[in-house]
Amino acid sequence: MRFSIILVEPARAENIGAAARAMKTMGFNDLRIVNSEAHLQPQARWVAHGSGDILDRVAVFPTLEAALADIDFTIATTARSRGRFHYYATAAELVPLLEEKRQWVGGAALVFGREDSGLTNDELALADVLTGVPMVADYPSMNLGQAVMVYCYQLSALMQGDAPQEPAADVQQLQALRRRVDNLLTALAITDDHKLSDWLQQRLGVLGQRDTVMLHRLLHDIEKKLTE
Known part of the structure; x- marks a missing residue:
């Protein structure tokens, strides 16, 4: 890193x-x-x-x-x-x-x-x-x-300390998660809820890799449902 x-x-x-x-x-x-x-x-x-x-x-x-x-x-x-x-x-x-x-x-x-x-x-x-x-x-x-x-x-x-292994190829998954959250709020027409938007964006940074991956999966399922 x-x-x-x-x-x-x-x-x-x-x-x-x-x-x-x-x-x-x-x-x-x-x-x-x-x-x-x-x-x-x-x-x-x-x-x-x-x-x-x-x-x-x-x-x-x-x-x-x-x-x-x-x-x-x-x-x-x-x-x-x-x-x-x-x-x-x-x-x-x-x-x-x-x-x-x-x-x-x-x-x-x-x-x-x-x-x-x-x-x-x-x-x-x-x-x-x-x-x-x-x-x-x-x-x-x-x-x-x-x-x-x-x-x-x-x-x-x-x-x-000892150098860690090279980061995975999807090192930008945190930034991608932010974009997906923004897009979801827009799709749900709740972008005016600034308190909720701020809370979501400012909590994403403390997620570990596993939680980030799982949230990507959840958002994918939500996005899929919204387009059905």
Whole structure:
């Protein structure tokens, strides 16, 4: 499973350098940046200190949606209070979730928001799972570089363990399942029920491979009945 770290509109070059250093230290190498060129500033390379190869390979995208185009499973960092209907996991809880996913998902990404305002609601809606770091503070805040280090450290076992078998040929079955659910809601004329639609879409990401396959079978049977 490919694993990407995505920074959305980072403003400070030093934070990008710190993120690159954390990634290199813990075995990650795919850094993507949305709508920012701060990584080109010399301060980023100064702080990266030996992780310049990460900065050299940075891919820049105009939007988060574009950065996620080849990603099958997305985790977004945020505060718990903004979770709405999303499944929420701590950094530690992500480990078993990703251990299962890497057997059949082609690409996963961990998304960090802006230093001052985080991710927008529309950007959070692109995620399968939300996550955050519990903190004991009157004003919960963590430097972007520190946050990347916390997650890279927590998830480093995924990069350092034995390489899993190549994902199955149907690695896009989760995305296909999302499309089938959308099509079913349209066929049933209940697309205006946004609460139900949100709940369904935001629960699909935590399904294991067996549950995903079984739900595909169920949807197939429903689709067949609707066309009879």
